Each structure stands twice: as C-alpha cells, then as structure tokens.
Amino acid sequence: MRDREDHDERSHQRIWELLPWYVNGTLSGQDRERVEDHAAGCRRCQDEVEACRRTAAAVKGLGDVAPSPHPVQLQRVLARIDEAERQGRHERRERREEDAGVRFGAPLRALIAATPRPLRGALLAQVAIIVLLVGVLVWGELHSGARVTGSAPPASYQTLSAPAPAPGRTVALHVMFSPRTTEKEIRELLLAVRGEITAGPSPLGVYTVEVSAADSPVSVVLARLRSESMVTFAAPAAGGNPARGDR
Amino acid sequence: MPPDDELALLRRVAAKDRKAFEALYHLYYRRLFGYVLKLTRKADVVEEVVNDVMLAIWSHAPGFDGRSRPSTWIFGIAYHKALKALARRPPEAADGAEGPEPVAEGEPESLAARRELATVLGRALGSLSPEQRSVVELAYYYGLAYTEIAEIVGCPVNTVKTRMFHARRRLKELLPELGISSHAG
Numbered sequence A: 001m002r003d004r005e006d007h008d009e010r011s012h013q014r015i016w017e018l019l020p021w022y023v024n025g026t027l028s029g030q031d032r033e034r035v036e037d038h039a040a041g042c043r044r045c046q047d048e049v050e051a052c053r054r055t056a057a058a059v060k061g062l063g064d065v066a067p068s069p070h071p072v073q074l075q076r077v078l079a080r081i082d083e084a085e086r087q088g089r090h091e092r093r094e095r096r097e098e099d100a101g102v103r104f105g106a107p108l109r110a111l112i113a114a115t116p117r118p119l120r121g122a123l124l125a126q127v128a129i130i131v132l133l134v135g136v137l138v139w140g141e142l143h144s145g146a147r148v149t150g151s152a153p154p155a156s157y158q159t160l161s162a163p164a165p166a167p168g169r170t171v172a173l174h175v176m177f178s179p180r181t182t183e184k185e186i187r188e189l190l191l192a193v194r195g196e197i198t199a200g201p202s203p204l205g206v207y208t209v210e211v212s213a214a215d216s217p218v219s220v221v222l223a224r225l226r227s228e229s230m231v232t233f234a235a236p237a238a239g240g241n242p243a244r245g246d247r
Numbered sequence B: 001m002p003p004d005d006e007l008a009l010l011r012r013v014a015a016k017d018r019k020a021f022e023a024l025y026h027l028y029y030r031r032l033f034g035y036v037l038k039l040t041r042k043a044d045v046v047e048e049v050v051n052d053v054m055l056a057i058w059s060h061a062p063g064f065d066g067r068s069r070p071s072t073w074i075f076g077i078a079y080h081k082a083l084k085a086l087a088r089r090p091p092e093a094a095d096g097a098e099g100p101e102p103v104a105e106g107e108p109e110s111l112a113a114r115r116e117l118a119t120v121l122g123r124a125l126g127s128l129s130p131e132q133r134s135v136v137e138l139a140y141y142y143g144l145a146y147t148e149i150a151e152i153v154g155c156p157v158n159t160v161k162t163r164m165f166h167a168r169r170r171l172k173e174l175l176p177e178l179g180i181s182s183h184a185g
Helices: A002-023 A030-037 A041-061 A071-114 A117-149 A182-192 A216-225 B002-015 B018-040 B043-063 B071-090 B110-127 B130-141 B145-151 B157-174
Strands: A168-177 A195-199 A207-212 A231-237
Touching: A002 A041, A002 B157, A030 A041, A030 A117, A041 B110, A041 B130, A041 B157, A071 A182, A071 A195, A071 B043, A117 B110, A168 A216, A168 B130, A207 B002, A216 A231, B002 B018, B002 B043, B002 B071, B018 B043, B018 B071, B018 B130, B043 B071, B071 B130, B071 B145, B110 B130, B110 B157, B130 B145, B130 B157, B145 B157
Parallel strands: none
Antiparallel strands: A168 A207, A168 A231, A195 A207
16 A cells, blocks of 8 residues: 555655646656646646746746847957967967977987997987087078079068068057947958957947058058048057047 | 758858858857857856857867757757856856836836736746756757757756756746646645
8 A cells, every 4th residue: 555655755856846847838848748648536736837937938928138249259259269269279280290200309319229328428419419500500501502593582671661570470450440430341341451359349439450461551550440431530559650540 | 941951051150151150050040159158157157158159069070970950950959068167267146136126107017017927037037046947948948959958058858957947946936927836646
C-alpha cells in the first residue's frame, strides 16, 4: 500500500515537472499524452497547468526592450575582428620564426654534442667568427650596393615644399558624423580616406579615426572629410596642423 | 528566417564572408540584446556582451557542427558570455526594497493593475538566480523545449527541470497576484 502511494507520488512529480513545457506546447506526443492522462484525474496538476499559463502570459507580457543596432556598434565589432585577425597573423608569424630558429639551432646543438668536450670552445669560437664575418659582408654589401650601381635609394627624403611623414605613420583625427549617417556611409567614407575608427564615440559623439599619413597629406584627408555633408566636425586629434580644425 | 537559411548564413560566416556576418549581426542583434538584458538585468553590460557574442560567432563558426539549430548555438554562447560578465561584476545589494511604480492619475484601473503586476513580476524574476531566470525566460518567453534549453545552458535535462522547479516555487511565494496556489507539486 505504502509502495503504491510512493510510486503514485513519484509519477505525479515527474508529470508536475513537465507542466511548463506542456503549457508552451513543446512536449513530444508521448510526454503530452502522459501529462493529459495524469492531469485528467489530478486536481493539483490541473491547478498547476493554469498557474503555469498565467505565469507564461505574464512573462510574455513584460515584452522585450531591444533597440535596433546602431551602425557604430557594428563598426566596433568589425574593428575588433580586424584587431583579432591582425593579432592572429602576428602570432602565427612569430611561431613560424620560432620554428625556423629551432630548425636552424638543432643541427648546431647536435654538432656541439658530437664534438669532444676539450674542442667545444674552439668550435664555438669558430662559429662566432663565421657569423661575424657573414654579418660584416652582408652589411658592407647593403651599404655599398646603392653607391656602386647608382640606382635610386628608397624614398627616405623629404622635399621642402611637401614634407612627407615616414611611411607607415598614422595620424589620429577627431571626427563627428551627423546623426542620420548610416553605418554603410561611414564605412565607405573611411574606406575612401583609408581611415580606421580606433576609439569613440565619446559622450559628445566624437570618434578617433586613424589615417595613414603615408598615402596623402593630412590636410588633403581633412579637406576630403569636411567636404562630406555627413561630417559635422573633423580635426587633428591633438595639436597638429592644419590650424583651421573646425568646420 | 528559416533555420536552413540561418545555417547557410552561418556557413558563409565560417568562410569569413563579412557580408554574411553583417547580415547575421542585423538578424540577431535585437534577439541577443533582449535575451542578455533579461538574463543579466544589467543594461550597462548588455552591449559589451552582445559584441563579445558576435566576435565569438565570427571566430568559432568554422567549428559549428550543425547538430543543433544555429539559434540554439548562438544563444548558448550568449548565455555563457552573460554569466561571465555577471561574475566579473562586484556583488550588489538586492533591489527588492522598492515598491511598485505609483499609479498615474486618471489611469484606467485595469492598466494600473497590469503595470503593478509587471513591476512585481519583474522584481520576482530579479530575485531568481541568473541560471533559474534563464530557464524561465527560455521556456515561457521564447517557448523553447527543455531539451533545447539544456543545450543552450549546457547542462543535463534534469538540471533544467530542477532549476524550473525551484524557480516556480519561488515565483509562487512572490506572486500571489497571479493567483498561483502556494503548494508546490
């Protein structure tokens, strides 16, 4: 008798646990039939089905507060993806270089191990001299080549009229966009000036955009930005030229 | 969007197609925002968590094996990122002291009652653990099966049922307004 009551109570508990999913309509056909068979003769489960229905309706009634994505948020995610991929490439390169170092070092270590101990010092000294001589030869070759052949050296000079910054240097600009600007428009403009958002927006809506100073003078980039109606403000980020920063 | 189309989109993301990623971002942004806000109840962490989820989708899409629906996989990432974000925050005092919002003058009685119920329900949900609250929201708001919830939260089906059991008992204590009887089971 007692066993029978325990069994019934366990069956009831198993059904009771399923009721939220009976109410949301996701139970399998077999589970649904079990619930309905049991609930037909169980007042507690009938009440609980109603309680679950009321709770579900109330939870749904709270609704969903979710804004549409702002273009800038997507830009931030894309910038993080770019950064992560740059980082990944850098780490892969470092691993390759380490692997190459290991490959180069392994035969040398084997040679040292195979050399009788008294001669190891002499062997290492010879290796050091060879490395030094190779270094001197390569250095001399690199520095005499341009003079001997008369070929143009790399463009590392600057003219007086148009001082060019060192290649690879970037300049930070502060830029504000009109509120109606779409993410696509921002992206296309940044692509055109080869710029990248690196920070922002500040509470005032100011973005920091880095542009490559090697591609075109900063004044040209600023003029291009200011010519766009979507740009409400564009100026160097900190104390640079041109002095006429605001639009 | 049908799950097959979402799967195709996710496959393109796995192949590092940025257009597909942007489409997926727009498709999921509001859903993820709403879910993470319901789960964490902290508006200031939502945006960062959603961004973390999207970044994880980009990085891990090649490993998606297609055994579950894309939405299950994506909500699973969101669940774990949201819990991590909560764990990083310092503990806060419970916000159960505040009363229901005052009834505006001239407001119909039924509307006022609904607003009060929403306030009380919101507070009751807030008193649940994030793990219990997630099961309640996924079952009642998103209408998901317990097997799918188990995949999202990464635990056995019985754990999902147990969390729901405790959540239901707690809500019964706090929500006499719903006419829920006080005995559990």
